[in-house]
Amino acid sequence: MTETRVYPDRGSLAAGLAEQVAAELNKAIRKRGRATLAVPGGETPRAFLSELSLQNVEWDCVSVILTDEHFVPEASGHSNGRQVRTLLLQNLAAEAQFHPFYHEVSEPEDALPLIATDLHEILPIDVCILGMGTDTRVAALLPNSDQLEEALGLWAPTVMVVRDHEDGEPRFTLTAPVLERARKAHVLIVGEEKKVTLREAQKVGLVEDAPVRVILNRARATTIHYAD
Numbered sequence: 001m002t003e004t005r006v007y008p009d010r011g012s013l014a015a016g017l018a019e020q021v022a023a024e025l026n027k028a029i030r031k032r033g034r035a036t037l038a039v040p041g042g043e044t045p046r047a048f049l050s051e052l053s054l055q056n057v058e059w060d061c062v063s064v065i066l067t068d069e070h071f072v073p074e075a076s077g078h079s080n081g082r083q084v085r086t087l088l089l090q091n092l093a094a095e096a097q098f099h100p101f102y103h104e105v106s107e108p109e110d111a112l113p114l115i116a117t118d119l120h121e122i123l124p125i126d127v128c129i130l131g132m133g134t135d136t137r138v139a140a141l142l143p144n145s146d147q148l149e150e151a152l153g154l155w156a157p158t159v160m161v162v163r164d165h166e167d168g169e170p171r172f173t174l175t176a177p178v179l180e181r182a183r184k185a186h187v188l189i190v191g192e193e194k195k196v197t198l199r200e201a202q203k204v205g206l207v208e209d210a211p212v213r214v215i216l217n218r219a220r221a222t223t224i225h226y227a228d
């Protein structure tokens, strides 16, 4: 089931989504005693993350994970973990438990067992926030990656290292089975170009050709949030 919400501007999307996610997290905590929140990197969720940090949630019962991460320490400006710590893990949300993907290992693949063990206790995701690239990526399910087919597969591991076909940069990503099992998914679509891109992806086609279809076609409950 897919719902749609349209906001007059990005500020009202950030505030409206923060209230909705806070209610969903508190509902999950009332039901199961805890909740897992997954958030992406990128520009789109920044204002939302700050708004969410002010929401009245039982944050000490919330585990926060990323949907994807670069293989860089949090000192790097490219670190999604740095963005989460700076924008979300402040104010009331400072009490939440963050589970970073980055570990100081020589190869990104060496971190995978550490990440998988850490995630084992806190999956499935209760609330998953996703941006979408203009190439229809969600998380780091990159359309041009040689690892995409495995990451989309039914038997994909929880987390994988995928490499951008052009620049070869390694990224950690939650895989399709993890993302689609989220109890609630929110996709943030901001600006005309992404609206057009999503409209195309909503047509019939292969998931490999538009990874956002993992969420559009397979997720349990999705809300798409639009703003100009």
Ligand SMILES: O=C(O)[C@H](O)[C@@H](O)[C@H](O)[C@H](O)COP(=O)(O)O
Pocket (backbone or CB within 6 Å): 040, 041, 042, 043, 044, 045, 067, 068, 069, 080, 130, 131, 132, 133, 134, 137, 138, 139, 140
């Ligand atoms: O680390 C990342 O880049 C994200 O997780 C990625 O999936 C992002 O959500 C989209 O590429 C949209 O990025 P913007 O919000 O910057 O447009």
